[in-house]
Structure formats: C-alpha cells, structure tokens
Amino acid sequence: MPELPEVETVLRGLEQRALGCRITGVEILNAGVITGQPAHLREHLIGRGIAALRRKGKALAVYLATNGATQGDCLLIRLGMTGQVVVIRRDAPLLPHTHVRMVLNDGPNEIRFRDSRRFGRLRYCTREDLEKVFGSLGPDALDVTEKEFRDALRRRGAIKGWLLNQRMLAGLGNIYADESLFEARIHPQTQADRVSERGARALLRAVRRVLRQAVALQGTSFRDYIDIEGRPGNFLPKLRVYQKTGKPCPRCKAPIRRITVCGRSSHFCPRCQRRTRRPRANTNSR
DNA sequence: GCAAGCCTGACC
DNA sequence: GGTCAGGCTTGC
Numbered sequence: 001m002p003e004l005p006e007v008e009t010v011l012r013g014l015e016q017r018a019l020g021c022r023i024t025g026v027e028i029l030n031a032g033v034i035t036g037q038p039a040h041l042r043e044h045l046i047g048r049g050i051a052a053l054r055r056k057g058k059a060l061a062v063y064l065a066t067n068g069a070t071q072g073d074c075l076l077i078r079l080g081m082t083g084q085v086v087v088i089r090r091d092a093p094l095l096p097h098t099h100v101r102m103v104l105n106d107g108p109n110e111i112r113f114r115d116s117r118r119f120g121r122l123r124y125c126t127r128e129d130l131e132k133v134f135g136s137l138g139p140d141a142l143d144v145t146e147k148e149f150r151d152a153l154r155r156r157g158a159i160k161g162w163l164l165n166q167r168m169l170a171g172l173g174n175i176y177a178d179e180s181l182f183e184a185r186i187h188p189q190t191q192a193d194r195v196s197e198r199g200a201r202a203l204l205r206a207v208r209r210v211l212r213q214a215v216a217l218q219g220t221s222f223r224d225y226i227d228i229e230g231r232p233g234n235f236l237p238k239l240r241v242y243q244k245t246g247k248p249c250p251r252c253k254a255p256i257r258r259i260t261v262c263g264r265s266s267h268f269c270p271r272c273q274r275r276t277r278r279p280r281a282n283t284n285s286r
Numbered sequence: 287g288c289a290a291g292c293c294t295g296a297c298c
Numbered sequence: 299g300g301t302c303a304g305g306c307t308t309g310c
Contacts, residue, residue, distance in 0.1 A: 001290065001291080002291095032306095032307095035293095058291080058292095078291080078292075079291090080290080080291055080292075080307095081289085081290045081291060081307090082290085082307090082308090082309090097308095115307095116307080116308065116309075117290075117291095117306085117307045117308060117309085118306075118307055118308085119290070119291055119292070119306070119307070120291090121292085121293095155300095157301090164291090166291085166292080173290085173291075174289095174290075174291095223309085223310095224309095264289090264290085265289080287310105288309105288310090289308105289309100289310095290307100290308105291306105292305105292306095293304105293305090293306095294303105294304085294305085295302105295303090295304090295305105296301105296302085296303085296304100297300100297301085297302085297303105298299100298300085298301085
C-alpha cells in the first residue's frame with residue numbers, strides 16, 4: 001500500500017524521468033479515477049510542462065508550467081491502495097487497470113496511471129484547490145516538529161487511529177503505523193492523550209526512523225506497489241510486526257499478535273508493547 | 287466476505 | 299467543532 005515512502009519514491013522517480021518534460025497528450029481510459037471534469041483535466045494538462053513535484057503525506061502534486069514557468073496549478077495524484085504511476089514506452093503493452101496515459105515529449109515515453117481497486121484519484125488543482133487539500137492534512141510525518149507532534153497528541157482515541165488520521169499526521173498507513181508503534185514500544189490501543197512525554201518522543205523518533213529507512217529502500221511492496229520504473233520496494237524484509245501474526249517478536253521472541261483497533265488490523269508484540277494505564281494528560285497545565 | 291485510503295453525509 | 303458509518307472496488 002502506498003504510504004509516505006512509496007509516494008516519495010514515485011516523486012523522486014518522476015523528478016528523474018519526467019521533470020522538464022511537456023505533456024503532449026492525455027488519454028483517459030476510465031473517467032472514474034478523475035476527480036472533477038475529465039475534459040477539464042485534459043485541457044489543463046495538454047501542452048503544459050512538468051515544473052516541479054511536491055508531496056505532503058501521501059498526496060503528490062505535479063506542478064504544471066507554461067513556457068517553463070509554473071503557474072501554481074498542478075495535477076494532484078493520490079495512489080489510494082493499489083495505484084501505480086509508471087514512466088514507460090508508449091508502445092509497451094497496455095496492462096489491465098490502466099486508467100490514464102499522459103504522453104510526454106520525451107522520446108517514446110508516457111506516464112501511465114494504473115489502479116486495480118480504483119481508490120486512487122487524479123485531479124486538476126488550481127493553486128487554491130491545492131492549498132485547501134494540503135491545508136486539510138496534518139504536518140507531513142517527515143517534517144513535523146516535536147512541538148507540533150506533542151500538541152496534536154492531545155486528543156482522545158487510540159494512538160493507532162491517531163497515526164492513521166491524516167489530519168493529525170500525514171503520511172502513515174497501516175504498515176508504517178504498526179512498525180513505528182513496535183519501534184517505540186507502544187501498544188496500539190494506548191490513548192493518544194495518555195502517551196507519556198517519553199513515549200511521545202520515542203514515537204516521533206520511531207516514525208522518523210522507520211520512514212527514513214523505508215524511503216532509503218524505495219518503500220515496501222506488499223502486494224501491488226511498484227515504482228516509476230516498475231520495480232518493487234526493498235523494505236519488505238525489514239518489516240518486524242506487520243503481517244507477522246504468530247511469528248516470534250524480533251526483540252523478545254513472544255508471538256506477534258493481531259488485533260483490531262479503530263477498525264483496522266494491528267500487529268504488535270504483547271510483551272514489548274505493554275498497554276499502559278496512566279491518567280489522561282492534563283490539558284490545562286503547561 | 288474482508289481489507290485498504292479517502293471522501294461524503296448524518297449526527298451531536 | 300468532532301465522530302462515525304457508508305460507499306467505492308476487486309483480489310484474495
């Protein structure tokens with residue numbers, strides 16, 4: 001599932017392979033993946049250059065340029081669960097679930113958007129649209145400051161759901177949420193506002209460490225994820241608890257458990273990640 | 287029939 | 299303001 005490291009890998013791939021190119025054609029094979037009017041999207045993309053790329057959490061903005069200058073508008077890409085963006089020769093066979101093709105003025109290449117589950121979306125965004133979309137997201141998980149992180153933790157509900165809530169912190173999905181909680185030795189059902197100061201520091205450190213390592217390894221290919229060149233990520237062997245139900249904890253050998261928290265499967269070590277019951281942090285203090 | 291990420295709408 | 303359910307889709 002594409003989370004922050006996978007989207008970052010796609011961003012870097014597009015920077016290498018598509019930055020500076022011009023979009024000369026857009027073919028929409030399935031309008032269902034387009035937010036807004038498909039014709040509108042085509043009109044705004046055709047003839048435009050790719051000026052820059054920017055990511056917040058799992059959202060990827062491809063800035064468009066006219067005569068080399070960015071206008072602040074962009075193509076917003078959200079990969080959903082199974083979305084893929086590849087740069088590939090135009091004459092390469094069209095795989096199933098290919099929904100959009102964007103022809104580049106770069107030799108024989110085009111950008112393709114594939115998505116079997118069709119949870120992913122492409123959307124044309126004005127500068128204002130993008131500000132709204134990015135504004136609705138919490139701080140990016142790799143940019144968040146300790147203060148922002150601690151302040152955002154002051155709310156009820158399980159820490160697992162908090163980590164998955166993109167309005168709190170943008171970028172984590174189920175894989176890296178479970179891995180980060182394991183790293184920080186925090187039980188997924190711990191209430192966010194009852195995470196100790198030490199715990200909060202450990203969690204932020206864990207989130208950064210896990211995400212940075214995953215970015216360095218081009219992400220995790222659990223099922224569908226591939227990068228711009230069609231290559232899988234290399235983080236899979238680094239997973240310690242995600243989908244390891246019954247396997248020994250890499251730290252203490254206790255069998256990894258799977259429970260449902262906030263409606264989402266959560267993998268954790270029942271010995272390393274003890275459930276703490278401490279008083280709710282007093283929001284009036286400080 | 288479940289699971290996933292994100293959006294929408296209902297409700298307090 | 300916040301929370302929560304429902305819907306989308308399809309491979310397993």
